[in-house]
Amino acid sequence: MEVHRPAAGRLCYMIARMTGARRIFELGSGFGYSTLWFARAVAENGGGEVYHTVWDEALSREAQGYIERAGLSHIVRFRVSEATAALRDLPGPFDLIFNDIDKHGYPASLPLIKERLRQGGVLIVDNMLWSGRIFDAQQQDRNTEGIREATRMLFEDRDWSASLLPVRDGLVLALRR
Template identity: 35%
Template sequence: MSFFEELSPEMDRYLENHASQEPEILKKLRRETYQKTTQPHMISGFQQGRLLSIISQLLSPKRVLEIGTFTGYATLSLAEGLPEDGKITTLDINEDLAYIPQKYFTESIFRHQIEFRIENAIDYLETSNELFDLVFIDADKDNYLKYYHLIKPKLKSGGVLMIDNVLWYGNVLEENPKNKSTKIIKELNDLIAKDNDFENLILPLRDGLNLLRKK
């Protein structure tokens, strides 16, 4: 089996049964996402959620930025590592789905540490002067390069940047892709690999997660 193929349901169950338990609020959120959205596969889900949580807990970041909220699963996973004075800002432009993450953020013990903004991420990054310890990007692929260039100067030394969907269903192996998103993701992966300001590794988890540490 190649790394970009889906794991069997049996293997997925095995991996979930041999990992730390998913918090109850995330179980409820995952269930509602599959019941009420047309593209539930966009949710980070159990395995990636536990990875985001562990990385956040290792860093104990005071300032976290997430680009692409969807229903808020990754947001709540990342929030698990926040210190008492930590804060996560999550950005999305989908007003129609905003009620779902807002509902779960309000129910969460991290409610006072989550800033949910319906705002264009490029506009936010161009006007914000904040520096971040941890950034997670899981949004529109066509703007991935722009996000990367705008985020880089706002990420602290030792900070971590995570970019989702960087294998793009295996399409990054295409020599001359015609699809715009595929071209951008390939260009981004090439750029990161040559950027001496970062150490990075692409994890073949789900659709690929590029994990970067700023030197």
């Protein structure tokens, strides 16, 4: 599982460890690759919970299998749902939120994420370089535009302190001030 993109996974793990995160929410979790890194970190931080959310039941089941094999089922909570709806249903605060939903959904998800993240908490947003398409003015599809808008929102809002890390497809790391 770690062969194709360990750099981003390992960085997520390190951020979770360095910040001592105990409560993590992931939006758009897929088969559980990123979840596994976060769950390892939370276990090593002394325990807590990582929410895995995806709207595809089969993917959720597949992820449950991997997490079980890794011995981390006691950490991970699974939600089969639209990810922002699942986050809306839960009380905050979270120490860390990871956003990897469909990219056109990024701007609309940010106000809720800001509400659910504790002050001093960390947001990580994936695919912020979008294979370089964000730099190409010809690219005006809704996903590319969603990433551009989310970037503006995170960098212009004084409640966030953000930085774009050119790791794999670009990770924005943002501190909730």
